[in-house]
Amino acid sequence: MERIFDKELTVLKERLLHMGSLAQSMIRVATKGLVEREEAILEEVFKNEEEVNQLHMEIDDRAMKLLALRQPMAVDLRFIAASIKINSELERIADQAVNICQNTQVLLKYPLLKPLIDIPRMAEIAQKMLNDSLEAFVNRDPDLAQTTLQEDDKLDNLKDQIFRELLTYMISDPTTIQRALCLILISRNLERIGDHATNVCEDVIYMVQGRDIRHPQKAPTPSRLH
Amino acid sequence: MERIFDKELTVLKERLLHMGSLAQSMIRVATKGLVEREEAILEEVFKNEEEVNQLHMEIDDRAMKLLALRQPMAVDLRFIAASIKINSELERIADQAVNICQNTQVLLKYPLLKPLIDIPRMAEIAQKMLNDSLEAFVNRDPDLAQTTLQEDDKLDNLKDQIFRELLTYMISDPTTIQRALCLILISRNLERIGDHATNVCEDVIYMVQGRDIRHPQKAPTPSRLH
Numbered sequence: 365m366e367r368i369f370d371k372e373l374t375v376l377k378e379r380l381l382h383m384g385s386l387a388q389s390m391i392r393v394a395t396k397g398l399v400e401r402e403e404a405i406l407e408e409v410f411k412n413e414e415e416v417n418q419l420h421m422e423i424d425d426r427a428m429k430l431l432a433l434r435q436p437m438a439v440d441l442r443f444i445a446a447s448i449k450i451n452s453e454l455e456r457i458a459d460q461a462v463n464i465c466q467n468t469q470v471l472l473k474y475p476l477l478k479p480l481i482d483i484p485r486m487a488e489i490a491q492k493m494l495n496d497s498l499e500a501f502v503n504r505d506p507d508l509a510q511t512t513l514q515e516d517d518k519l520d521n522l523k524d525q526i527f528r529e530l531l532t533y534m535i536s537d538p539t540t541i542q543r544a545l546c547l548i549l550i551s552r553n554l555e556r557i558g559d560h561a562t563n564v565c566e567d568v569i570y571m572v573q574g575r576d577i578r579h580p581q582k583a584p585t586p587s588r589l590h
Numbered sequence: 591m592e593r594i595f596d597k598e599l600t601v602l603k604e605r606l607l608h609m610g611s612l613a614q615s616m617i618r619v620a621t622k623g624l625v626e627r628e629e630a631i632l633e634e635v636f637k638n639e640e641e642v643n644q645l646h647m648e649i650d651d652r653a654m655k656l657l658a659l660r661q662p663m664a665v666d667l668r669f670i671a672a673s674i675k676i677n678s679e680l681e682r683i684a685d686q687a688v689n690i691c692q693n694t695q696v697l698l699k700y701p702l703l704k705p706l707i708d709i710p711r712m713a714e715i716a717q718k719m720l721n722d723s724l725e726a727f728v729n730r731d732p733d734l735a736q737t738t739l740q741e742d743d744k745l746d747n748l749k750d751q752i753f754r755e756l757l758t759y760m761i762s763d764p765t766t767i768q769r770a771l772c773l774i775l776i777s778r779n780l781e782r783i784g785d786h787a788t789n790v791c792e793d794v795i796y797m798v799q800g801r802d803i804r805h806p807q808k809a810p811t812p813s814r815l816h
Contacts, residue, residue, distance in 0.1 A: 417805035424802065428671060435661040445654060448671070449678070463816035470815055531767065538761050545757075548771075549815055576650065579643035589696055589775055590689035 369434050376426050376447055377502065380454070383419040384498040386412050387454050388491055390461035391557060395487040398468045398550065399480055406465040416458040423451045446571035450501060453560040453567075457494060460553045460560070467553065471546035477533065483547065486522045486554040489515055493561035500568045509565035509572075519558035524588060526551040595660050602652050602673055603728065606680070609645040610724040612638050613680050614717055616687035617783060621713035624694045624776065625706055632691040642684040649677045672797035676727060679786040679793075683720060686779045686786070693779065697772035703759065709773065712748045712780040715741055719787035726794045735791035735798075745784035750814060752777040 390409045397405035427448045430436065436444055493515050500509035530544040566578050616635045623631035653674045656662065662670055719741050726735035756770040792804050 421802045421805060428667070431657065431671070432663065432667055437658065441654070441658055445657070445674070448674070452675070452678070466814065466816045531771075534760070534767050535764050538764055541757065541760050541767070545774075546815065553816070576647045579647060588692065589772065590692045590779070 369430075369436075369440075372426070372430055372434070373440065373443065376423065376430065376444070379419060379423050379426065380447055380450060381498060381502065383416060383423065383451070383454050384494065386416055386419070387457045387461065388494050390416075390458055391464075391487060391491050391494070391554075394461045394464040394468065395484060397465065398471070399484055401472055401476065403469060403472055406468060409461055409465045413458060413462050416455060420451060420455040424448060427451070442571045442574065446501070446567045449567045450564050453563050457557050457560045460557050464550050464553045467546045467549045471543055471550075474543045477540055477543040477547070480547075482522050482526050482529075483551060483554070486519055486526075486551060489518055489522075490554050490557040490561065493519075493558055494564075497561045497564035497568065500565060501571075504568070504572045506569045506572045509568040513562045513565040516558045516562045519555050523551045523555040527589065595656075595662075595666075598652070598656055598660070599666065599669065602649065602656065602670070605645060605649050605652065606673055606676060607724060607728065609642060609649065609677070609680050609684075610720065612642055612645070613683045613687065614720050616642070616684055617690075617713060617717050617720070617780075620687045620690040620694065621710060623691065624697070625710055627698055627702065629695060629698055632694060635687055635691045639684055639688050642681060646677060646681040650674060653677070668797045668800065672727070672793045675793045676790050679789050683783050683786045686783050690776050690779045693772045693775045697769055697776075700769045703766055703769040703773070706773075708748050708752050708755075709777060709780070712745055712752075712777060715744055715748075716780050716783040716787065719745075719784055720790075723787045723790035723794065726791060727797075730794070730798045732795045732798045735794040739788045739791040742784045742788045745781050749777045749781040753815065 390412050393405060393408050393412075397403065397409070427444050430444050431441075434440075493512055496508055496512040496515075499505070500512060527548055530548055533540045534544045566576075570576055616638050619631060619634050619638075623629065623635070653670050656670050657667075660666075719738055722734055722738040722741075725731070726738060753774055756774055759766045760770045792802075796802055
């Protein structure tokens with residue numbers, strides 16, 4: 365009995381990691397399509413979305429069955445609860461990768477506005493955050509989760525910087541407005557991927573330490589666009 | 591024993607509904623502050639956010655304790671799992687209401703661009719979706735959940751319509767760009783509230799019928815901005 369349960373937990377973890385690596389590859393490929401201005405590259409992302417959606421339902425179903433049939437205690441219960449939450453974050457990350465592709469499709473109807481520098485940087489940070497959050501999950505490593513979630517500020521700052529820069533383009537030349545808007549939306553898609561990776565990190569910390577760090581009392585945020 | 595468990599389930603439901611009504615009021619007040627151009631009104635939303643954050647952690651904690659200590663079966667298990675998911679949707683809805691306030695604070699630095707018509711309509715639909723999704727949850731009503739989630743298309747269409755209209759403003763008069771961007775972001779905040787209410791509906795259908803309707807095979811979406 366015990367050994368079957370352990371095996372089921374391992375399968376749950378493996379399926380989640382498979383979904384995580386799909387989501388990561390979707391971010392990478394979406395950004396490649398954007399940077400290389402090659403619409404055909406994006407097809408892979410749309411194909412992966414279907415697999416991610418199937419995994420989303422499969423993983424939830426596995427987790428619910430484990431809760432119902434095995435009535436897990438303590439550590440195992442927290443692992444399964446974390447899996448359900450991380451599953452939902454990964455699905456939303458994949459959705460954001462799809463949104464990047466859709467925004468890129470609109471963008472590619474127009475000539476290049478400017479060489480992309482900050483957006484690929486954001487994509488790199490977002491991918492690394494996702495990768496590290498999953499590594500923290502697998503290795504039950506709350507320290508890695510903690511350092512990873514601090515990376516999120518970098519994404520927020522880059523997003524604001526991109527916004528300000530594109531605003532000046534739009535104001536000085538209205539023919540750039542549509543393209544600039546697409547890029548602003550893409551930077552927000554990447555920022556949201558960082559938010560979801562942050563949620564994964566918080567779930568890992570709760571899973572390992574039973575500590576809920578999600579809402580520290582913090583100073584009010586200065587007004588900026590959200 | 592049985593009676594204590596039932597009482598605990600009732601408390602869980604009541605706390606969730608309290609959080610839901612807070613989230614609803616946050617959308618209403620944020621929109622009021624926007625429409626009446628009155629920054630002081632927004633304060634209430636920032637205050638409510640703290641209570642929502644506390645509830646978010648409290649409800650998760652209650653649900654985890656019920657899973658651990660009561661080892662619930664079938665219907666009760668699905669109810670608790672749905673509570674955990676709906677809890678997270680409500681917290682994100684409240685976040686979006688806060689984002690509307692932050693975007694409004696920036697918007698109010700500029701004179702009125704145009705009387706708002708479609709955004710208040712979106713806010714009304716989003717509030718009603720949230721209200722009905724919670725009613726479907728309380729009454730275990732999958733039919734209401736099903737009709738409610740269909741409302742989401744209206745929000746998507748209004749968001750696209752707002753985008754197109756504001757784009758023409760921006761292109762014809764660059765002095766409107768900042769304000770138009772704020773309004774575009776607010777319309778997206780409202781659209782995301784609709785997405786979260788849709789997720790609540792899907793959770794209700796799963797809770798009552800054990801059917802996962804989240805990823806039907808659907809025709810590919812036409813390119814539009816996401």
